[in-house]
Amino acid sequence: DADVTQTPRNRITKTGKRIMLECSQTKGHDRMYWYRQDPGLGLRLIYYSFDVKDINKGEISDGYSVSRQAQAKFSLSLESAIPNQTALYFCATSDFTSGVTDTQYFGPGTRLTVL
């Protein structure tokens, strides 16, 4: 089984709808991240969480919210989806036990289309 899973893998929705993207990990990592990928822009950080009680905004958090339900689960919500939120969304996890910035491990992505 994959270490980082995302559901759904693909979603088409309409403007104004509420959408939740879910991420689960079995790596035992404390740190989790949500990114969006747009062509030519690379990956941009939406939100990140360094532990269950810690939630932080990234560079493009407007229009998004998150919930860290457990160490292994980190959900991203679009309260009222708009077309420019059409993108590929990635969840990632990382460890920090060594005190050094560790590798981030990515899920397979969720392709979201907002009509």
Add this chain to the structure above:
Amino acid sequence: AQSVTQLGSHVSVSEGALVLLRCNYSSSVPPYLFWYVQYPNQGLQLLLKYTSAATLVKGINGFEAEFKKSETSFHLTKPSAHMSDAAEYFCAVSVTGGTSYGKLTFGQGTILTVHP
């Protein structure tokens, strides 16, 4: 704040030719540097990373990168391209201190095409 610039959004090489993907970074504190690869319809996977040990870093699939502080560069190379190397490559920087500690900042990506 840190940033990354990847020079060239598209690079095309022939099979067997040298692969060179360019990455320059900006950081006010000592950086950690990463190269990730994204194959079609997949997530990102780590190719290699620099964390202040050896400046020449070897990764998977025959790739390597050299950290050059004086040039603020971390270019990715492979001596001989293979068709399976066709993918999008991302350079990323993380910092070792301050409020951005532990977060990655990505470049815009370079799509590598390999011709037979």
